Amino acid sequence: AQTVTQSQPEMSVQEAETVTLSCTYDTSESDYYLFWYKQPPSRQMILVIRQEAYKQQNATENRFSVNFQKAAKSFSLKISDSQLGDAAMYFCAYRRVSGGSYIPTFGRGTSLIVHP
Amino acid sequence: SQTIHQWPATLVQPVGSPLSLECTVEGTSNPNLYWYRQAAGRGLQLLFYSVGIGQISSEVPQNLSASRPQDRQFILSSKKLLLSDSGFYLCAGTYRAGYNEQFFGPGTRLTVL
Numbered sequence: 001a002q003t004v005t006q007s008q009p010e011m012s013v014q015e016a017e018t019v020t021l022s023c024t025y026d027t028s029e030s031d032y033y034l035f036w037y038k039q040p041p042s043r044q045m046i047l048v049i050r051q052e053a054y055k056q057q058n059a060t061e062n063r064f065s066v067n068f069q070k071a072a073k074s075f076s077l078k079i080s081d082s083q084l085g086d087a088a089m090y091f092c093a094y095r096r097v098s099g100g101s102y103i104p105t106f107g108r109g110t111s112l113i114v115h116p
Numbered sequence: 117s118q119t120i121h122q123w124p125a126t127l128v129q130p131v132g133s134p135l136s137l138e139c140t141v142e143g144t145s146n147p148n149l150y151w152y153r154q155a156a157g158r159g160l161q162l163l164f165y166s167v168g169i170g171q172i173s174s175e176v177p178q179n180l181s182a183s184r185p186q187d188r189q190f191i192l193s194s195k196k197l198l199l200s201d202s203g204f205y206l207c208a209g210t211y212r213a214g215y216n217e218q219f220f221g222p223g224t225r226l227t228v229l
Contacts, residue, residue, distance in 0.1 A: 033216065033217070042222070043154075043204060043222070043223050044220065044223070045208070045218075045220035046220075047217050047219070050217055089157075091159065091160070093218075102148050102210045102216045103150075103162065103165060104218060106159055106160045107159065108158070109158075109159050111157075
């Protein structure tokens with residue numbers, strides 16, 4: 001079974017600085033999708049960024065980028081120029097490409113604190 | 117774009133009372149739908165998922181049940197609530213094509229007293 005591990009329960013960063021959230025996963029599949037979701041205090045889950053395993057290029061969405069290391073099964077999220085609105089719980093998720101139920105596996109989350 | 121509506125946003129119920137939480141989807145048809153529960157400061161626990169009308173799969177044995185009477189409607193129910201049913205309930209959907217990332221509703225905070 002696939003597992004997703006977020007080893008940092010909590011991280012903090014100063015406003016305008018850069019922070020990296022780590023995520024590792026375990027799978028025997030060669031193709032899959034990886035996601036980072038953000039859950040702010042409102043608790044509405046929002047997709048931040050996604051990555052297809054067969055794509056070597058790291059995904060980027062504005063200030064958010066990933067460092068995808070397929071061999072190491074690592075998928076870290078880098079937030080540049082951190083803003084107060086980035087304070088949230090961040091969840092890493094894995095999903096197989098095939099499978100009718102499309103059930104992702106989520107990590108336990110990392111709480112990001114942004115200091116002004 | 118796709119949107120998931122959930123109601124109510126907050127609910128306080130006595131132990132032993134029934135429960136009905138509703139989730140509806142806009143902007144996509146034939147989605148897979150999911151019910152998650154999230155304890156405070158914790159991750160997501162998948163409760164049920166559905167790949168179509170009347171098709172429900174349960175991930176964990178519990179006091180809850182789910183139904184999908186229409187393509188874009190997913191209902192979470194209980195006949196008699198327990199204290200342990202308290203939590204934050206999220207409904208999510210997935211496209212059947214593309215990246216299949218999940219899109220989430222705003223959630224329902226349930227407190228059982």
